[in-house]
Amino acid sequence: MTIAPDISPSPEPSAPAEKVSPMMEQYHEIKAANPGLLLFYRMGDFYELFFEDAEIAARALGITLTKRGKHKGQDIPMCGVPVERSDDYLHRLIALGHRVAVCEQTEDPAAARARKSVVRRDVVRLITPGTLTEDTLLDARANNYLLAIARARASAGADRIGLAWIDISTAEFIVTECAPGELAATLARINPNEAIVTDALYSDAELGPLLRELPAVTPLTRDVFDSATAERRLCDYFAVSTMDGLSAMSRLEATAAAACVTYIDRTQLGKKPPLSPPSREATGSTMAIDPATRANLELTRTLSGERRGSLLDAIDCTVTAAGSRLLAQRLAAPLTDVEQIAQRLDAVAALLPDPGLREALRTTLRGAPDMSRALARLSVGRGGPRDLAALREGLRAADQALAQLGALEAPPKEIQTVMAALRRPSRELAQEFSQALADDLPLMKRDGGFVREGYHAALDETRKLRDDSRLIVAAMQARYADDCGVKGLKIRHNNVLGYFVEVTAQHGEKLMAPPLNGTFIHRQTLAGQTRFTTAELGEIEAKIANAGDRALGLELEIFERLVAMVQQATDDLRAAAHGFALLDVTLALAKLAASDNYVRPEVDGSLSFAIEGGRHPVVEQALRRDGQPFIANACDLSPGPGQQSGQIWLITGPNMAGKSTFLRQNALIALLAQIGSFVPASRARIGIVDRLFSRVGAADDLARGRSTFMVEMVETAVILNQASERALVILDEIGRGTATFDGLSIAWAAIEHLHESNRCRSLFATHYHELTALSAKLPRLFNATVRVKEWHGDVVFLHEVLPGSADRSYGIQVAKLAGLPPSVITRAKSVLAKLEAQDRGQSARALAEDLPLFAVTARAPAEPSPPTEAEQLIAALQALHPDELSPREALDALYALKAKLKG
Ligand SMILES: Nc1ncnc2c1ncn2[C@@H]1O[C@H](COP(=O)(O)OP(=O)(O)OP(=O)(O)O)[C@@H](O)[C@H]1O
Numbered sequence: 001m002t003i004a005p006d007i008s009p010s011p012e013p014s015a016p017a018e019k020v021s022p023m024m025e026q027y028h029e030i031k032a033a034n035p036g037l038l039l040f041y042r043m044g045d046f047y048e049l050f051f052e053d054a055e056i057a058a059r060a061l062g063i064t065l066t067k068r069g070k071h072k073g074q075d076i077p078m079c080g081v082p083v084e085r086s087d088d089y090l091h092r093l094i095a096l097g098h099r100v101a102v103c104e105q106t107e108d109p110a111a112a113r114a115r116k117s118v119v120r121r122d123v124v125r126l127i128t129p130g131t132l133t134e135d136t137l138l139d140a141r142a143n144n145y146l147l148a149i150a151r152a153r154a155s156a157g158a159d160r161i162g163l164a165w166i167d168i169s170t171a172e173f174i175v176t177e178c179a180p181g182e183l184a185a186t187l188a189r190i191n192p193n194e195a196i197v198t199d200a201l202y203s204d205a206e207l208g209p210l211l212r213e214l215p216a217v218t219p220l221t222r223d224v225f226d227s228a229t230a231e232r233r234l235c236d237y238f239a240v241s242t243m244d245g246l247s248a249m250s251r252l253e254a255t256a257a258a259a260c261v262t263y264i265d266r267t268q269l270g271k272k273p274p275l276s277p278p279s280r281e282a283t284g285s286t287m288a289i290d291p292a293t294r295a296n297l298e299l300t301r302t303l304s305g306e307r308r309g310s311l312l313d314a315i316d317c318t319v320t321a322a323g324s325r326l327l328a329q330r331l332a333a334p335l336t337d338v339e340q341i342a343q344r345l346d347a348v349a350a351l352l353p354d355p356g357l358r359e360a361l362r363t364t365l366r367g368a369p370d371m372s373r374a375l376a377r378l379s380v381g382r383g384g385p386r387d388l389a390a391l392r393e394g395l396r397a398a399d400q401a402l403a404q405l406g407a408l409e410a411p412p413k414e415i416q417t418v419m420a421a422l423r424r425p426s427r428e429l430a431q432e433f434s435q436a437l438a439d440d441l442p443l444m445k446r447d448g449g450f451v452r453e454g455y456h457a458a459l460d461e462t463r464k465l466r467d468d469s470r471l472i473v474a475a476m477q478a479r480y481a482d483d484c485g486v487k488g489l490k491i492r493h494n495n496v497l498g499y500f501v502e503v504t505a506q507h508g509e510k511l512m513a514p515p516l517n518g519t520f521i522h523r524q525t526l527a528g529q530t531r532f533t534t535a536e537l538g539e540i541e542a543k544i545a546n547a548g549d550r551a552l553g554l555e556l557e558i559f560e561r562l563v564a565m566v567q568q569a570t571d572d573l574r575a576a577a578h579g580f581a582l583l584d585v586t587l588a589l590a591k592l593a594a595s596d597n598y599v600r601p602e603v604d605g606s607l608s609f610a611i612e613g614g615r616h617p618v619v620e621q622a623l624r625r626d627g628q629p630f631i632a633n634a635c636d637l638s639p640g641p642g643q644q645s646g647q648i649w650l651i652t653g654p655n656m657a658g659k660s661t662f663l664r665q666n667a668l669i670a671l672l673a674q675i676g677s678f679v680p681a682s683r684a685r686i687g688i689v690d691r692l693f694s695r696v697g698a699a700d701d702l703a704r705g706r707s708t709f710m711v712e713m714v715e716t717a718v719i720l721n722q723a724s725e726r727a728l729v730i731l732d733e734i735g736r737g738t739a740t741f742d743g744l745s746i747a748w749a750a751i752e753h754l755h756e757s758n759r760c761r762s763l764f765a766t767h768y769h770e771l772t773a774l775s776a777k778l779p780r781l782f783n784a785t786v787r788v789k790e791w792h793g794d795v796v797f798l799h800e801v802l803p804g805s806a807d808r809s810y811g812i813q814v815a816k817l818a819g820l821p822p823s824v825i826t827r828a829k830s831v832l833a834k835l836e837a838q839d840r841g842q843s844a845r846a847l848a849e850d851l852p853l854f855a856v857t858a859r860a861p862a863e864p865s866p867p868t869e870a871e872q873l874i875a876a877l878q879a880l881h882p883d884e885l886s887p888r889e890a891l892d893a894l895y896a897l898k899a900k901l902k903g
Pocket residue numbers: 619623629630631632633653654655656657658659660661662799800
C-alpha cells in the first residue's frame with residue numbers, strides 16, 4: 001500500500017477576491033507545509049480534519065462526514081475525533097499506512113480573543129507508521145521498523161541496493177547491501193512498517209511493484225537520498241565529526257542511513273531520538289528466505305494471516321515484549337556463521353539443566369518492564385512518570401537476575417554478554433528513582449502526584465498548603481464566627497468572588513458597622529445573605545491557588561532532572577534492556593527444549609543434512625493438545641559416499657499421509673538450528689544452509705492477477721534459477737495445478753535440473769508415481785514413501801517415512817473419509833480402474849530410459865559472440881555514473897569514449 005497518492009495536496013489558496021476566514025487561512029498554510037499527511041487540526045476538545053483529509057479519514061474510520069462553512073463557494077467537508085480518544089483513531093489510520101500531522105493550539109484561546117485574532121497553532125509532531133514511540137500505537141511483541149532503500153546504478157545487472165532500518169522505539173539501527181534480485185527476500189526479512197524511497201525507485205518498472213506491496217511506502221525527493229551529503233547528515237545526527245569511529249558503512253549504506261535520520265529528524269520536528277550507531281549486517285550473514293517461503297513455512301503468520309499456529313507462536317516461550325521481539329528478529333534472520341550459532345546454542349545448553357534457576361530468572365524477567373521503549377519515549381519528551389518507574393523496576397530486576405545468574409559455574413560467552421550488559425547502568429540511578437518516585441504513578445506528568453513525599457522539602461511544604469487549605473479555611477471560619485459573635489458565619493468560594501465570608505442579612509449590618517468593618521469589606525448583598533472579604537482571606541486564597549500550580553511546577557522540574565539523568569545513562573540502560581531480551585530468548589529456547597524434548601543440533605560447514613527422529617514443531621504441539629502422538633521420522637540428504645553434493649529425496653505417498661508435514665518439518669529444523677535453537681529431533685547434523693526455498697501448496701494470487709498455476713511456476717522458477725549447492729529446497733507437488741502430463745513433465749524436468757544444475761539438498765513430494773523411475777538414472781535421487789495400511793478397504797495412516805515408493809495415492813479412500821457421496825466414490829473407483837489399466841507407470845519407466853538427461857542439453861551454454869563496437873560503447877556508457885564524477889573525470893571519460901569510437 002502507498003500513501004502519498006492517497007492524499008491530494010492541500011486545497012489551492014483561494015483567489016484574493018474571495019474572503020477566506022482567518023482560521024481557514026491558517027489551516028491552508030499549515031496544510032501546505034505538510035504535504036502528504038492528514039492534518040489533525042486542534043479545535044477545542046477535537047481534532048478536526050477538512051477537505052480531502054476529512055473524506056479519507058471518515059472513510060477509513062467510519063465516522064460521520066459533516067460540513068463547515070464554504071470555500072470557493074463549495075461546502076467544506078469536515079470530520080472530527082475527540083482529543084481524549086484520538087490515540088485509537090490514530091492507531092487505525094497508521095495501521096492503514098496513513099501519515100498524520102498533529103496540529104495543536106499553542107496559546108490560550110483567551111489570549112487570542114484578547115488580540116482579536118485566530119488562536120495560534122503549530123504542528124507539534126508527525127506520526128508515521130515507521131516512527132512511532134507511543135505504547136498505545138505500538139505492538140509490544142513486534143519491532144516497528146522504518147526502512148530506507150537507496151539504489152546505486154551500475155552497468156547492466158550490477159545495480160546495488162543499500163538498506164538502512166531503524167526502530168526508534170528501541171534505538172536499533174542496521175544497514176546492509178543487497179542485489180536487486182535479493183530485495184524481495186530482504187524486505188520480507190526486515191518486514192518494515194514504513195519504507196522511504198526516492199521518487200525514481202518508487203516508480204521503477206522492476207522494483208516499484210515490490211515496494212508498493214509494503215504496508216506503507218513514502219516516496220521522497222532526491223535530496224533525502226543524496227550520497228554527497230549523507231556522511232555530513234549522519235555526523236550531525238550523532239554529533240560527531242566523522243562516522244569512522246562509529247560505524248563502517250559503504251557509501252550506499254550511508255546514503256540509506258542518512259535518509260533514515262533525515263526522515264526521523266523531519267517527523268520528530270528536530271527532536272533527535274537517540275539511536276545506536278548503525279551496525280552493519282554483512283552480506284550473506286543470514287539465511288536468505290524469500291517471501292513465498294516465509295509464507296509457506298508459516299514462520300510468523302499462518303497462511304490465513306494469524307500468529308496463532310505459526311512457528312513463532314509455537315516456540316515463543318518468552319515472558320517479555322522485548323524478548324518476543326528479539327525472538328521474532330532471530331526467526332526472520334537465521335545465521336549462517338557456525339561460530340555465532342554455536343555461541344547461542346552454548347547459552348541454551350547452559351540454562352537447560354536447571355529448571356529451578358530458569359523459572360527463577362523468568363520470574364525476575366516478568367517483573368522487568370520494557371525498558372527500551374520507555375527510554376525512547378523519555379528521550380523524545382513523550383515519556384511519563386511510569387516510564388521512569390519502568391527504568392527503576394528494570395534496574396532492580398537487573399540486580400536480581402545477576403544474583404541468580406551467579407549460580408552458573410562457567411557461564412558461556414553469550415550469558416557473559418548478558419551479565420556484562422546488566423551490570424552497566426549505574427545503580428545510583430535506581431536509588432534516586434526509588435527515593436523520588438511515589439508508589440502509585442499517574443500516566444501523565446501533567447497530572448502530578450508522582451514525586452514521593454519526603455523527597456523534596458519545598459514540594460512537601462507547598463503540597464501541605466494546598467492540601468491543608470480546607471483545614472486552614474475551616475479554622476478561620478471558626479475564628480471569625482467567634483470574633484463577630486455570629487454563629488452562622490460561613491466561608492465559601494465561588495469563581496467571581498473567590499473565598500468570601502457569608503452571613504445572613506440580619507447579621508450583615510453588624511459586620512458593616514465599626515469595629516468589624518475594619519476587617520470585613522462588604523462585597524455583595526443578596527436577598528437573604530450578605531458577603532464580605534478580608535485582607536487575610538485574600539492572602540490565603542492567593543497562596544492556596546498558587547500552591548497547586550507551584551506543586552505541579554516543582555514536580556515537573558524534578559521530572560526533567562530525572563530525565564536528564566536518564567539521558568546521561570541512555571547507552572548503559574539500552575545495553576541492559578538488550579541484555580534482558582537476550583536472556584529472555586535464551587531462557588525461552590531452553591524451556592522449549594526441555595518441555596518439548598528438543599536436542600542440540602550439530603551445525604557445521606559441511607553439506608550434511610542428517611536428521612534422526614525429526615518432528616514438526618507446530619503439528620507436534622497441536623497433536624499433543626489432542627492427546628495424539630507425533631510419529632518421528634528420519635531424513636538424510638547428506639552427500640553419500642563418493643558424492644560431492646547433497647541428495648534429493650522424492651517422496652510419494654497417499655494423500656493425508658504426512659508428506660507436507662515431513663517436508664516442512666525438515667525445513668523448520670534447519671531454520672531452528674540456525675537461529676541457535678535446539679531442534680525437535682533425537683539427533684541432527686546440519687551443514688549451514690545459506691538459502692531456504694519452499695514451494696508448498698498452491699494459492700491464487702488474484703490481487704496480483706496470477707492464477708494458482710502461474711504462482712506455482714513463478715515460485716518454482718525462482719528456485720531453479722537461484723538455488724545453489726548450499727541451499728535447502730522443499731518442493732511439494734510441483735505441477736499439480738495443470739493437466740496431468742504437463743504437470744508430470746514439468747516436475748520431471750525440475751527434478752533433473754535440481755539434480756544436475758542446482759545440486760542442492762532437496763525434498764520433493766509428488767503424486768506422480770512415475771517420477772520414482774528417475775532414481776535409476778540420477779545417482780543422488782532417493783525414493784521415500786509415507787506408509788499407510790489398508791484395512792477393510794479403508795486406509796490407515798501410519799505417518800512413517802521409509803525408503804521406497806508408493807504404488808497408489810488412496811485419493812478415493814481419503815475422499816470417502818471426507819464424506820463425498822457414496823455414489824461419487826463408487827463411480828470414481830470404476831473410472832480409476834479403467835485409467836490404471838492403461839499403466840502410465842510402465843510408459844514412464846520407458847521414458848526415463850529413453851530421454852537423454854536434461855542437463856546434457858540444458859547446461860551447455862552457447863558460445864558468446866564477441867561484442868560489437870556499438871555494444872562496447874553502450875557498455876562503457878552504462879558503466880558511467882555522472883553523479884559520482886568530478887568535472888575533470890567527466891571530461892576524461894568523454895575523451896575515452898571518443899577514442900573508443902575512433903578505434
Ligand atoms: N508424522 C506424523 N505424525 C502424526 N501425525 C501426522 C504426521 N504427519 C502428518 N500427520 C497428520 O496428518 C495430517 C496430514 O498431513 P499432510 O498434510 O502432511 O499430508 P500430505 O501427505 O501432504 O497430504 P496431501 O497429499 O493430501 O497434501 C496432518 O494434518 C497431521 O495431523
